[in-house]
Amino acid sequence: MSNGQWYPPEWPDRIRALANGDLTAATPKRAATVMLLRDGDSGPAVHMLRRRASMAFAGGAYAYPGGGVDPRDDDHQVGWAGPSLDAWALRLGVDPASAQAIVCAAVRETYEEAGVLLAGPTADTVVSDTTGDDWEADRQALVAKDLSFADFLQRRSLVLRSDLLGAWARWITPEFEPKRFDTWFFVAALPTGQRTLPQALDSVRAGGTPIQALDSVRAGGTPIASSEADLAIWITPAEAAAGYDKGELLMMPPTISTLRALQPYATAAEALAGAAGQDMTPVLAQARLVGDELVLSWPGHDEFTKHIATGREVPDE
Numbered sequence: 001m002s003n004g005q006w007y008p009p010e011w012p013d014r015i016r017a018l019a020n021g022d023l024t025a026a027t028p029k030r031a032a033t034v035m036l037l038r039d040g041d042s043g044p045a046v047h048m049l050r051r052r053a054s055m056a057f058a059g060g061a062y063a064y065p066g067g068g069v070d071p072r073d074d075d076h077q078v079g080w081a082g083p084s085l086d087a088w089a090l091r092l093g094v095d096p097a098s099a100q101a102i103v104c105a106a107v108r109e110t111y112e113e114a115g116v117l118l119a120g121p122t123a124d125t126v127v128s129d130t131t132g133d134d135w136e137a138d139r140q141a142l143v144a145k146d147l148s149f150a151d152f153l154q155r156r157s158l159v160l161r162s163d164l165l166g167a168w169a170r171w172i173t174p175e176f177e178p179k180r181f182d183t184w185f186f187v188a189a190l191p192t193g194q195r196t197l198p199q200a201l202d203s204v205r206a207g208g209t210p211i212q213a214l215d216s217v218r219a220g221g222t223p224i225a226s227s228e229a230d231l232a233i234w235i236t237p238a239e240a241a242a243g244y245d246k247g248e249l250l251m252m253p254p255t256i257s258t259l260r261a262l263q264p265y266a267t268a269a270e271a272l273a274g275a276a277g278q279d280m281t282p283v284l285a286q287a288r289l290v291g292d293e294l295v296l297s298w299p300g301h302d303e304f305t306k307h308i309a310t311g312r313e314v315p316d317e
Contacts, residue, residue: 033066076150081123082163128193166275
């Protein structure tokens with residue numbers, strides 16, 4: 001294919017099996033992911049991770065920090081600042097307890113995978129430094145699920161700053177995928193004083209493209225310390241989208257869609273303010289039989305439509 005759309009070769013067979021009633025759709029798990037932004041000379045850059053090629057789901061694809069909801073975040077009391085749970089429930093299309101769990105997942109996963117914490121001692125402050133052995137020990141305990149996020153916040157006398165997040169989109173993994181997620185996408189700005197994990201690298205142009213910069217990183221052997229990702233970068237949405245369009249950066253439809261939606265914003269603050277106007281209607285891929293073709297589409301996102309015949313992809317008109 002000409003672009004970097006993630007498209008597993010087993011999809012056609014799974015789509016047929018679902019249409020024939022030979023495949024039962026898995027129930028999607030709730031998840032959250034965060035488009036973390038910081039301002040630069042060329043506008044806001046977004047923090048992205050490259051998933052390890054060994055990952056069963058979207059291996060090798062570029063994505064944002066994120067992951068599944070921890071059931072413990074549904075019913076544990078969490079120090080909270082910003083919009084009420086009722087307001088978040090309305091925005092996310094869920095009940096208040098689920099809203100808390102989803103927002104907690106967004107903040108927790110950003111800390112686990114990027115080392116950035118959207119929380120502070122009070123409702124109008126934010127942690128300025130999350131480096132040091134004690135912080136790293138807590139982060140690793142969260143990753144291992146030895147520590148709940150509510151207990152982490154309580155131990156450190158912190159409140160979650162939900163006002164630092166903006167809900168941006170909601171995508172649900174297609175029914176024919178064996179591993180499915182109902183994922184809420186958020187946007188946030190990198191808090192002053194904080195930085196991403198030391199292994200996160202800037203995308204630089206230095207006489208070439210961001211992809212060439214990434215190649216030099218790979219050649220230098222600078223992996224990130226994560227079981228799920230092997231590279232972390234800061235890159236502008238326009239540069240990332242260009243890499244996808246050239247087939248040099250592999251991405252899932254929700255990732256490239258949200259990157260394109262970020263491009264008009266000149267600053268991270270503008271993007272955060274623009275979140276309120278984003279459509280939160282869930283996007284779920286549809287597969288249908290048209291003659292001897294399978295047509296795979298994402299409602300409202302025509303660029304991802306695929307026509308599949310006899311087990312192979314047919315170029316789109």
